[in-house]
Amino acid sequence: MRNLFLGFGVGVGVGAGGVYFYLSAVKAPAPRGGRAALLDHPALKHGLPETDIVRPYEGYVAAYDYRTRNPKWVLEHITPASWSGEASRDRSEFFPDPGVDPRFSAQLSDFRGSGYDRGHMAPAANHKVSQKAMDETFSLVNISPQAGKGFNRDYWARFERFVKELTDVAGDVYVVTGPLWLPTQTTAVGPDGSVSTKWTLQHDWIGSPPGLVAVPTHYFKVVLADPRTAPGGREQGGGGGGGHGGSKEPLPRGAVGVGAFVIPNAPIDPRVPLSAYVVPLGDLEQVAGTKFFPDLPGDPPPCTPVAGTKFFPDLLGDPRRRQALDAAAAGWRSAGLASLKPFDRISIKQTLAALPPPTIDVEATPAPSSSSSSSSSSSSSSSSSSSSSSVPAPPKTASGAGVAHICEVSACRLPPPDFFQRGSGGGGGGDGSGGKGGGARAPRQRRS
Template identity: 25%
Template sequence: MKNTKLVALLLVVLNGFLFSFCKKDVGRGNSKLYNEDKNYHLNKYKNPVDSFDNRSLSMGEDFDFLPSSSGGQVVKHQYYTLSYNEVHEQAEWVAYELKKSYVKNNDFKRPFFIADAKVTTGSADWRNYKNTNYDKGHLCPAGDMEFALDAYNDTFFTSNISPQVRNFNNGVWNRLEQKVRYWAVKYDGVYVVTGGVLESSLLTIGKEKVSVPKVFYKILVANSGDNLRMIGFLVPNLESNAPLYSFVVSVDYIEKMTGIDFFPQLNDKIENQLEKNNDYKNWSFN
């Protein structure tokens, strides 16, 4: 009888010890999981912009952050995509990724502009620009595509040009294009959307009545580390020596002027936060 009681007592003590040990171990495990989960959520939601997936800016085959298209003629070339507006005989937007590795200075020879066979309604002929005061202004610049000859040549489709005042094209617009290449190197690549503001009653040139935009826009998104940044420019199609930062506007404002939703696939909270900002201090203008 005494032995039975002793065994029972030992079993009680042993069970208590095992229960205490398991509880302590499980508690440690739960605490670890909780802390990891807590840190994950704190890091993820401390700033909705900081939580933006780096892969979202990679313009691979699955890239789907293209702007909305009013005309529905979205044309994809190897290194850039455009939305052709038949009424104005030019692209309403051209979108592309300018990687850091793309920024090169090769001595490629300038080819002739040719029609874009991918535009089903036919892109405007380059002869519309003859005997006018306007340049055949690139939207996706040839200078952004000098990393490969085929990429460079692809910028000479007439779907990728718009009438630009000569001193605008060679002046302030060229300065902005050079600054974009500078930022592509500094921020390890940028995503670019650009075009003319196409509206009714614009001056036209040539037999096909190619519209002459009064203003051009350029929107940039950079994802450098954990810092996602966006900036918009609205530049009159005129000669100007003004500093580039004086043309900075919010992307919201450009959307109102153009009627284009530039980032329809972005999370609404992130999109709204980025697009309402017109502060250029996050960008280096030195």
């Protein structure tokens, strides 16, 4: 993180390409002779191949992939102030970033008639602090083709609202969002009766050759809620975001809340609990090819002193914290899957086959009462769920780890499907792009 923000200063002087090269160079192992030796390498006489670019905006930073014409990842910083301004999306329009070579950028025309929405990675509603901040969320660097009804305008919008409301318990929330292309597992029987298993990737493309835009099969979010950097952040409870029923639990003192989620780019039954899409952070990093939050500065939590150092140079790199988070993630996912009917459970496991399923069992306990069950209109307690009278109780993150799974804040309960119609703070459903990118579903260009 420290290197990332230093990169902004470099970008002011040398432009976006310099930002990209700087960010890449500072994280790479130093070659013999230092950085100057790398720049003097004879193979670089005619330039360094460029496959993506990092673009800083007022409210977020995005890495854009030239090959897929999608963001690789979008990192945003959310605070109660960032989403409580007076900016209006009615004054915003989608636009291609002039800092990206048009040959490698998605175009507005690619989405017209495609059947896909122009879906925000950093939601517009998170960046109302100024009109400029909101307008910049409409850059195509921040946009990816998303299924509209049932996803971008519904389940995904509720998920975005869930994340925004984490500012009730943490003054600083950092979110990394991006697309994934995950394969599915297929089995074939040969002429001799032998059975073979292989992994196959299929996804749509939109636009016109040769500048086709890849349609992701899934999307991820990694959420880091830090109450330590905002005085009184743990006592904000219920302040911003309007709430959606039920109380939020504060994060353990000195702990940072972390959670990783992977959700298919398709219409989703609104009754499916968000916890069914919880994944271990390490597994997501492997399939995404991305290391999240590798350098988080800050004072160590009082419960986990680090001898001889004042900082956590890599908060999430500590094996103890990783183990605690992964165990909690497995518990939450087990609980979410156990609450579903068998068919729905199998379906989710199949679409997330590239991410190993939980390997731990969770004890069933009596269904929670009062506040924890007050959101019965939410996802996990309706006809899509198991008819059992008890629900699994996922374990809490190991105490003293300095981290806690983000689901512990509100049991991973999403706001109700009609939250944006209830006047609960505004700016919710349809943050992706609503119907602006849709239209009649056209034949796909090709599959791969």
